Amino acid sequence: MTSLPVGIPVSRRARRGFATVAGVLAAVLVMSGCSVEEPVEERPAPKDLTLTIGALVPESGALEKFGPAVSAAIALAAQDVNDANANLTVNVETRDSGDSSDSTAEEAATELLAARATVIIGGLSNGISKKVIDTITEAGVVEISPANDSPDFSNYDDNQLYWRTSPSCALEGSALGAEMADRVDGSIAILSEDALCGPLLPRAVSETFLRGGGEVIYQESIDEKATDLNDKIAAAVEAKPDAVAIVGSKQAEKIAKAFIAAGYSGDQLFFTGLSLGKRGSGFAADSLTGSIVTHPGLDIETISDFTDRLLEINPSLKDFSYAAESYDAVILASLAALASQKISGEGIASKMQEVSGGSGDGEVALNFADAAKIVLDGRTVDYDGVSGPITLSDNGDPQGAIIGIYQYGSDNVYTRIG
Incomplete structure (x- = not known):
């Protein structure tokens, strides 16, 4: 084949000829098993994240009897996250939420924000949450209630930072x-x-x-x-x-x-x-x-493995109300932090619905360790918790509640x- 000197114009016909030859050569390469490999895009290594979770727990007031189980459940969830070695460490700061008739909750929320909590679990009563929701969400912090059932929260102006693991009444x-x-x-x-x-x-x-x-x-x-x-x-x-x-x-x-x-x-x-x-x-x-x-709520007798673990933390527990929902609140927040790779209210909120199974058609996981592995492998998870399938809607309400x-x-x- 005659080569063409550099700088001499090439006719359209010649260009078509070169294209034909190139196409034939490409076909031969493919048929002979030779191909050009696509570069594999490597996922960035997950960050080592530290999440501070605040807990508004009734240690006094009308709901005081529920406080011990809620505290034990939050502590157990943090322990399970930390034991999973999933590039995430959870620290918990607890404050008394008091009663809706006093100012204890407002003071506690302010203290938790000062402690740089990114997520606050609580309050249990509708009245407590109505007292603190603006303070928490306006600070860009996620609030997750394990017990609120008022429909008022379904369409509350909360910048999509309020969620709950207990269904609307x-x-x-x-x-x-x-x-x-x-x-x-x-x-x-x-x-x-x-x-x-x-x-x-x-x-x-x-x-x-x-x-x-x-x-x-x-x-x-x-x-x-x-x-x-x-x-x-x-x-x-x-x-x-x-x-x-x-x-x-x-x-x-x-x-x-x-x-x-x-x-x-x-x-x-x-x-x-x-x-x-x-x-x-x-x-x-x-x-x-x-x-x-x-x-x-679910039948407590069906989750004896879970309640037995709570008793290891607090052997004096008698009432396990809201414990499963509190545990799941911590796990969901932790998975959302992993999925977003961000320790910010906005980042965590952006993944809450997804990790709960409310969007994304994820793979079901029943515990944090398995769920975290799915997330860190770059896949979408659907966490079905101790309290059952949660399936959060885009307004923060669980749709799979029992x-x-x-x-x-x-x-x-x-x-x-x-």
Whole structure:
């Protein structure tokens, strides 16, 4: 082949000829097994991160009895993260959240921010969180509550920094409505306390029951502090519903006793939350038999391995309420820090939904060590925690939360049935 001197113009035809030859040579190279390897893009090595988590724990006030289990769960989660050797160290700073009637929580939140906490776990009560949410989120810090159930937080202006591992009470309303639709053939009345969940919970009960083919013939909201409810209760009884949903706690006993006095049996009474408590001690024997109660949270008896580990930290624990949700809050925050490779509120918040399984179609992991390995390998994780699948929505609410179903026996003590 004649070579062309450098600098001499090449005709279009010649260029086409060269292109043809080049194409043939490339084909020969491929057919002979020779190829040009694509450069492999190396992932940067993960950073060594240190995450300071603040804990707002009730060490005094009305919710004090829940504090020890929450503290133990947060400590256990931090221990599991640190033992995993996943390039992440978690330090915990704990402060008393006090009661919603005092200023303890506000002072504690300020102290935790001064301690450079990037994530704060708490508060437990809706009232506590409403006192501190602005202080925390306006500082660019993530707040994760293991117990808040108010629907007010679902659309709160929090810069997407507020999350919770306990469901909105509206989900509990749907669960109660579904139970009533399965068990009641006919009509129901709904009496609900305003302070418990606002209008969303009773609305969810009503809408779910109606979708099941039933009829709501009486619905009324009541003031939890009212001393005279006789007219509203009498109107509900006179409507002659086949069953009644009693949504609330302060007035639940009075309403239930009025229906029992009117001839209603236990299996016609439905309650939300801890309306009467596990033991209906203020009722005549057998009067609550068959009554149904809904309450958020998993069956503690199914997580004995977890509670046994908590007892190693605090052998005096008796009540494990909110422990699983507190543990999962720490794990989610830690995984979000790993996934974002950032120790900042914005960075952690940007990955909270993803690591919970709320987005990204990730691989399921049931503990931090396995979940961290998935993240550090560059893949997407879906952490299903001790409290169950969490699946956070983009407004911070868990969509995979568990609502327990309980039933009172002839001894007026309830047991979990679902």
